[in-house]
Amino acid sequence: MLKGADDAVLEQEDSASRRGEMTSWDINDIKLPQDVRQIDWFQEWPDSYVKHIYSSEDKNAQRHHSSWAMRNTNNHNSRILKKSCLGVLVCSNDCLTLDGRKIYLRPAICDKARQKQQRKCCPNCNGPLQLLSCRGHGGYPVTNFWRHEGKFIFFQSKGAHDHPRPETKLEAEARRSIQKAQTAFSPSSPRLKRIREVESLPGATPTREAPLLLSKPDAYPQPVNFGGHVSKSSREPMLGSCSGRTPFPRAAGEDEGSGELPTWSRIPSLGRTPIARRPCWSPAIPPCSAPSPRHCAHPSSQHVLPVMKGGQGPFRPNAGPSGDGSPPASSGSCLHPPPYPAPQGGPCPMASGAHHHRQLLAPPRGKQGDGGEGGRHMGLSYCRDDMFFNLYPLR
DNA sequence: AGATGCGGGGCGA
DNA sequence: TCGCCCCGCATCT
Numbered sequence: 001m002l003k004g005a006d007d008a009v010l011e012q013e014d015s016a017s018r019r020g021e022m023t024s025w026d027i028n029d030i031k032l033p034q035d036v037r038q039i040d041w042f043q044e045w046p047d048s049y050v051k052h053i054y055s056s057e058d059k060n061a062q063r064h065h066s067s068w069a070m071r072n073t074n075n076h077n078s079r080i081l082k083k084s085c086l087g088v089l090v091c092s093n094d095c096l097t098l099d100g101r102k103i104y105l106r107p108a109i110c111d112k113a114r115q116k117q118q119r120k121c122c123p124n125c126n127g128p129l130q131l132l133s134c135r136g137h138g139g140y141p142v143t144n145f146w147r148h149e150g151k152f153i154f155f156q157s158k159g160a161h162d163h164p165r166p167e168t169k170l171e172a173e174a175r176r177s178i179q180k181a182q183t184a185f186s187p188s189s190p191r192l193k194r195i196r197e198v199e200s201l202p203g204a205t206p207t208r209e210a211p212l213l214l215s216k217p218d219a220y221p222q223p224v225n226f227g228g229h230v231s232k233s234s235r236e237p238m239l240g241s242c243s244g245r246t247p248f249p250r251a252a253g254e255d256e257g258s259g260e261l262p263t264w265s266r267i268p269s270l271g272r273t274p275i276a277r278r279p280c281w282s283p284a285i286p287p288c289s290a291p292s293p294r295h296c297a298h299p300s301s302q303h304v305l306p307v308m309k310g311g312q313g314p315f316r317p318n319a320g321p322s323g324d325g326s327p328p329a330s331s332g333s334c335l336h337p338p339p340y341p342a343p344q345g346g347p348c349p350m351a352s353g354a355h356h357h358r359q360l361l362a363p364p365r366g367k368q369g370d371g372g373e374g375g376r377h378m379g380l381s382y383c384r385d386d387m388f389f390n391l392y393p394l395r
Numbered sequence: 396a397g398a399t400g401c402g403g404g405g406c407g408a
Numbered sequence: 409t410c411g412c413c414c415c416g417c418a419t420c421t
Contacts, residue, residue: 064399072400073412081400084412110397111415140412169398176397 025051027080027145027156036152043155045165046144052155061153064146067168068134068161069107073143084141085134085159088166089117093127104164106172107131123175136162 025032033053040052042060044067054061064070070083089105096102103124108114114131122129134141137159147154167175 072398074400074402074404074414075411076402078401083399108397109399113397143412173397 025154027051027147027154032147032149032152032154034150039152044168046155046157047142048157048160050157054153054155056148056151056153058153061146061155064144065169066144067165068142068144069109069166070144071109079147081146083144083146085136085143085161086114086141087132087134088163089129090132090164091122091125091127092130093122093125095122095125095127097124102164103129104166105129105175106166106169108172132163134159134161134163136160 036053038053039055039058042054042058042065043050043052044065046052046066046068056062064081064083066083069086069088071086073082073084075082086107086109089103089107091103094102103122105117105123108117118129118131120129121127136142140159142157142159142161145154145156145158166172
């Protein structure tokens with residue numbers, strides 16, 4: 001009969017009404033839609049004024065995850081969790097790695113950890129790091145709201161990020177673990193001293209530097225000019241006492257007075273600038289021990305990202321620059337081969353921003369990854385061990 | 396150690 | 409009053 005066609009029409013209308021249903025609510029509404037029939041896949045990079053309804057089973061939604069560095073903000077409403085964006089940590093030298101990447105580090109969420117982090121130096125050029133504050137919501141940081149209602153988790157984002165994307169949480173964690181490994185082999189480390197002694201012997205070769213986990217600005221769609229220069233005027237005060245060496249002269253201050261500023265640095269200064277209220281950290285900062293810029297990461301051998309689940313990860317490919325994606329038609333049970341050659345020495349995908357759009361679920365910690373999200377995965381430790389031995393080959 | 400969540404409280408519009 | 413922020417604390421990984 002015509003039932004099929006009718007159904008199709010009805011389905012379309014239904015879908016349209018669902019769309020309306022999906023966007024007609026506000027996170028502050030007393031009552032949120034309860035007859036939601038279509039839930040969204042978790043969005044890793046929510047941007048602009050978007051709303052999503054996730055399943056309460058969604059682990060990432062449960063944890064209020066975001067690949068933006070979002071910190072908890074007290075809105076004095078225990079029913080609605082509010083988070084605001086911390087921006088991105090950039091190199092004040094605007095340096096580029098050998099493979100043309102910019103430094104977009106993920107600000108630590110913890111205040112103290114962030115202070116510590118800002119006292120450190122650019123892992124690429126040893127220059128000072130600067131926090132690019134997010135001011136994408138009327139001069140204030142972009143805010144994300146989470147609200148659990150019954151079987152759903154409602155998400156709403158307010159504001160459009162006016163800065164590049166930082167590393168993902170996983171990349172930042174991986175980088176930290178690498179830095180820890182480096183610390184273990186720091187100049188003061190007895191083991192490294194011994195290695196150095198051996199290296200100082202005729203014929204010895206220097207050890208390799210640890211990899212950098214950097215974002216590649218053009219690896220995924222960025223807001224206009226996000227891959228461009230960083231406006232000093234939009235930055236936090238420079239922190240730390242880094243050498244500020246600029247192994248890449250082009251990047252060292254060329255942006256001053258040159259041409260167009262990136263859109264995210266052209267935010268008109270408001271009467272009230274949140275940045276001004278933030279503290280200035282002590283200038284008395286110990287010299288850093290960042291690696292030499294001459295040993296930048298190599299894209300094919302040293303960018304390492306912990307492997308997450310295969311094609312079943314809850315982070316779906318983003319459809320556009322805003323990070324919005326459409327719910328897929330199926331759960332995608334197949335494992336997609338990586339779109340890049342496997343890195344040397346192991347199955348770990350690289351941490352390059354080039355693969356942000358394929359970001360998958362974090363490795364299960366504790367109970368995470370059980371149940372509906374179950375699937376094969378390789379533990380972070382596997383990758384870390386693997387890369388550790390790649391970085392520090394035992395001789 | 397760091398991420399995360401909660402709550403108290405200050406400040407400015 | 410509202411929105412934003414800082415801070416301390418507790419819990420978890």
